[in-house]
Amino acid sequence: AQSVTQPDIHITVSEGASLELRCNYSYGATPYLFWYVQSPGQGLQLLLKYFSGDTLVQGIKGFEAEFKRSQSSFNLRKPSVHWSDAAEYFCAVVAPHLTGGGNKLTFGTGTQLKVEL
């Protein structure tokens, strides 16, 4: 079965600093890859997605992510963090070729981002 690892439970960065959140997946083929953000008391908002093609994908709010097949990674980056980016970030995968799996999302455990002013 597919799995997702987000090794950093908490990350603190200063406003204006760059950010990289790590995500590694385990799956026999290339899955569909997603990053979602959850603000306190809110639902999950899709930041960006990767299905195929260009391995560097751009998302909303100035975020980007790079798919690296050799490392089974899909790390999220932002060049300059804003205080409003403080939230929890989830990496997720869909295994598109899994029989009986539908298109369910398998989530990582999340990374809580704190932004220091």
Add this chain to the structure above:
Amino acid sequence: DSGVTQTPKHLITATGQRVTLRCSPRSGDLSVYWYQQSLDQGLQFLIQYYNGEERAKGNILERFSAQQFPDLHSELNLSSLELGDSALYFCASSGHNEQFFGPGTRLTVL
């Protein structure tokens, strides 16, 4: 606003009771997914419906059931509630490969 609506926003009930959570997908989306978010289990897939038919099942307890109606809205029924069922329950809908999430229903079992 994702276009996915969920009601109620909050639900407080007692152990042993039964509740129904409702979800209306985005206009045109045929798939509805239910997820549970809890502190100890994280975000877990429960069940997926596609155009009224069950498509995939995750770690959904036997005490839980769901259905999708002809108008494509879905309901998640939770019965014989236990303290450990307290969680945030999300519904998501999709037309293709992206899932859009509703605001969730926070269930508290006392």
